[in-house]
Amino acid sequence: xxxxxxxxxxxxxxxxxxxxxxxxxxxxxxxxxxxxxxxxxxxxxxxxxxxxxxxxxxxxxxxxxxxxxxxxxxxxxxxxxxxxxxxxxxxxxxxxxxxxx
Amino acid sequence: xxxxxxxxxxxxxxxxxxxxxxxxxxxxxxxxxxxxxxxxxxxxxxxxxxxxxxxxxxxxxxxxxxxxxxxxxxxxxxxxxxxxxxxxxxxxxxxxxxxxxxxxxxxxxxxxxxxxxxxxxxxxxxxxxxxxxxxxxxxxxxxxxxxxxxxxxxxxxxxxxxxxxxxxxxxxxxxxxxxxxxxxxxxxxxxxxxxxxxxxxxxxxxxxxxxxxxxxxxxxxxxxxxxxxxxxxxxxxxxxxxxxxxxxxxxxxxxxxxxxxxxxxxxxxxxxxxxxxxxxxxxxxxxxxxxxxxxxxxxxxxxxxxxxxxxxxxxxxxxxxxxxxxxxxxxxxxxxxxxxxxxxxxxxxxxxxxxxxxxxxxxxxxxxxxxx
Numbered sequence: 001x002x003x004x005x006x007x008x009x010x011x012x013x014x015x016x017x018x019x020x021x022x023x024x025x026x027x028x029x030x031x032x033x034x035x036x037x038x039x040x041x042x043x044x045x046x047x048x049x050x051x052x053x054x055x056x057x058x059x060x061x062x063x064x065x066x067x068x069x070x071x072x073x074x075x076x077x078x079x080x081x082x083x084x085x086x087x088x089x090x091x092x093x094x095x096x097x098x099x100x101x
Numbered sequence: 102x103x104x105x106x107x108x109x110x111x112x113x114x115x116x117x118x119x120x121x122x123x124x125x126x127x128x129x130x131x132x133x134x135x136x137x138x139x140x141x142x143x144x145x146x147x148x149x150x151x152x153x154x155x156x157x158x159x160x161x162x163x164x165x166x167x168x169x170x171x172x173x174x175x176x177x178x179x180x181x182x183x184x185x186x187x188x189x190x191x192x193x194x195x196x197x198x199x200x201x202x203x204x205x206x207x208x209x210x211x212x213x214x215x216x217x218x219x220x221x222x223x224x225x226x227x228x229x230x231x232x233x234x235x236x237x238x239x240x241x242x243x244x245x246x247x248x249x250x251x252x253x254x255x256x257x258x259x260x261x262x263x264x265x266x267x268x269x270x271x272x273x274x275x276x277x278x279x280x281x282x283x284x285x286x287x288x289x290x291x292x293x294x295x296x297x298x299x300x301x302x303x304x305x306x307x308x309x310x311x312x313x314x315x316x317x318x319x320x321x322x323x324x325x326x327x328x329x330x331x332x333x334x335x336x337x338x339x340x341x342x343x344x345x346x347x348x349x350x351x352x353x354x355x356x357x358x359x360x361x362x363x364x365x366x367x368x369x370x371x372x373x374x375x376x377x378x379x380x381x382x383x384x385x386x387x388x389x390x391x392x393x394x395x396x397x398x399x400x401x402x403x404x405x406x407x408x409x410x411x412x413x414x415x416x417x418x419x420x421x422x423x424x425x426x427x428x429x430x431x432x433x434x435x436x437x438x439x440x441x442x443x444x445x446x447x448x449x450x451x452x453x454x455x456x457x458x459x460x461x462x463x464x465x466x467x468x469x470x471x472x473x
Contacts, residue, residue, distance in 0.1 A: 013214040015192035017164040020115055024108060024164055026192050028214040031256070033105055 008056075008080055008089050009049035009096040016044070027087050034088070039065055040079055047089055049096035053080060112162070112349040113342075116391070118381055119349040120165035121158055122363050125151065125182060126355050127171040131198055131234040133221075135264055135304050137292040138171065145355040148178040150373065152185045154353065157377040159189040169196035169363075171355070180209060187213045194219065196260070199246035200239055207249035218250055219258045219286075225273030233266060247281050257283040263314070264291055264304040275319065287320055292364070293419070308453050311436040330438050331406045338408045339396040346414060347390035351381065361390045365415025367423070390414065393424055400426045404443035406434040428453070 010016070015026045023041040025034045036044055039061060046056040057076045062069050083089040090096055102110070112119035126145055127138045146154065158166065166186055173179050173195060186193050195210070196219045202210075210218065222243060224230045230240035250257050259281075261267075261274045271287055278285035289306055293299045314320060321327040342348060346362035347369075353359055357373040359380045360366060369387045370380030381387060393414065396402050399422065401412055411434075416427040426444040432453040434442050441451060 014190070015164065015214075015216070016190045017159070017162060019108065019112060019117060019119075019162060019164070026164075026216070028192070028216045028256075029254075031216070033108075035104065035108060 005093065006053045006077075006080070007049055007051070007092050007095050008043075008047040008053055008084075009092075010044065010047050011087055011090055014088055025083075025088055029087055032086050032088075034083075034086070039067075039075075043076055043079060044083075044089075049090075053077070109345070109349065113345060116382075117162040117349060118158070118351055119163065120167070120345070121163045121351055121353060122167045122169060123151075123154075123353045124169050124171060124355050124363075125173055125179065126176050128175040129170060129172040129198075130175060130200060131172065131236045131239060133223075133234050134266070135233070135262060135291050135301050137294045137301065139294075139296065140171065143356065145176075146357050146373070148181060150357065151182050154357070154372050154377065155182075155186050155189055155191070157372070159191065161378050161381060164192055165194070166191040167194045167196065172201070173197050174201035174206070180206075180213075183210075183213055183215065187215075192216050196221075198234070198239065198243060199250070200236070200242040202246040202249060204249050207246070207253045207255065210250070211253040211255055215255065217256045217258055219260050220247060222259045222261060222274055222277070224267045224270040225277045226270060229267055229270060233264075244277075244281070247283060251282055257281070259283055259285050261285065261287050262291075263287055263289040263306055265306055266304065268306045268310060271314075287314065289314070290364075308432045308436055311433065315437050328437050328439075330440050331409045331434075333405070334395070334408045339394065339402065341395050341408075342391070343393065343395070343412055343414045347387050351387075359384075361387065362415050364413060365390070365418060365423075367415075367418055390423065397424055398426075399424050400444050400447065405440060406431075406438070406442055410434045410442070 011027070013028050015028065017024050018041070021038055023036040023044055025036060025044070026032065042060045042064065043056055046060050053076060054073060057073050058069065061067060061072045061076065080089055080091060084091045109119060126142070127140055128142055129138070129140050168183065174197060176182070183193060193215050194217045195215055199220045220243060222230065223233045227240035231237055247257055259274060259278045261271055263271055275285050291302055291305045294301060315328055316324050318324055346365050351359055351361055352363040353372065357371045358368055359370050359372060359377070360368065367386050367390065369384040372380065395407055401407050401410065404410070410430055412430045413427045414423045416429055417423055417425045420428060428444065431442040431444045435445065435453055445453060
């Protein structure tokens with residue numbers, strides 16, 4: 001498996017809605033509430049469980065936002081780790097099933 | 102300002118309906134003495150109609166969705182509706198009397214990641230609660246259901262409507278909430294019946310009993326802050342708006358009617374005939390509601406309470422004008438601070454006139470966390 005080949009999926013316990021370009025996300029388990037900026041929203045929306053994070057960064061972030069690929073990957077991993085810690089995203093080194101309620 | 106407040110303000114400024122209260126039925130298995138609803142089914146929306154409405158609400162940007170009634174579980178398709186709502190990623194809250202929630206229903210609600218379940222409890226004394234609901238053993242069943250929900254780790258809030266017949270029981274219900282590990286809210290709102298019958302208003306607690314509630318730190322937080330005399334309004338205050346009704350919040354009835362708020366019976370359209378966003382964006386009634394600034398209020402713009410009063414435009418509308426005063430809120434402002442309102446002064450009153458049967462509901466007090 002290539003290094004950093006991680007898969008991300010949205011938790012089934014969350015509520016989410018876009019508001020003026022930002023994504024509101026709330027975890028029903030503890031009512032933690034976040035707003036995601038445009039880049040974070042793009043990653044969140046692409047978190048389908050079977051697209052590797054590196055591919056999401058390459059296809060959805062670098063192409064759309066004109067950022068350095070290595071920096072973008074590092075920022076994305078930090079963002080994913082943070083949302084994973086709050087139960088918003090599920091992270092695995094294997095493809096994940098859909099987490100729809 | 103908290104992140105949630107910032108988002109609320111953003112939605113308000115953009116005119117996005119951030120939150121919607123949807124009653125899925127007016128049918129109920131209880132017959133509460135103070136209830137304002139007609140419990141007959143006059144043609145509720147079908148499952149497909151509600152799902153279509155939810156699709157439209159998601160597209161319109163609605164994030165917070167409250168399902169209520171009637172008793173929501175009287176609909177056999179209620180879980181199908183909640184499933185659809187959660188698939189659309191709404192934050193879902195449910196208001197219920199919970200008597201139809203058993204272990205299986207509690208487990209299903211947790212699986213669906215419902216945010217909060219608000220449950221009506223009128224007294225810590227079974228005989229008082231059951232006399233209000235007119236359903237034998239309803240207290241026992243409701244409390245049992247709360248335990249099922251807590252076992253599933255769900256967040257539960259007890260809503261305690263305060264009226265003459267249970268006015269001495271709110272401390273007991275607070276204690277019960279703490280024992281059950283759930284939140285507690287107190288609500289002294291009694292609303293006239295939908296057909297205009299105001300006899301239920303005789304159940305309202307007298308205004309003179311409000312100070313006891315307003316001086317209870319467990320309910321209002323800092324008494325000094327809550328009961329402080331009003332500050333003079335600034336020009337910016339007078340440019341402000343009453344509340345989120347019609348700005349970032351609305352209510353949808355089981356028959357598809359859209360109103361600015363659950364307490365604001367001004368019809369603005371019906372989603373069986375129009376798209377939700379057409380009603381939200383273009384209804385003349387909705388536009389009128391959102392045009393009203395504090396400076397436009399006929400009496401309240403000159404009132405010293407104008408910045409701190411919880412004046413409800415819906416209750417004012419029921420009294421005769423959405424730009425006029427809401428007497429119940431005048432009463433609340435007076436008993437909270439001891440300072441007469443402009444509405445009282447223009448009638449030559451030094452304290453609110455006590456009239457039973459034709460006054461309008463009182464206030465709602467924000468939910469508070471029960472100490473663990």
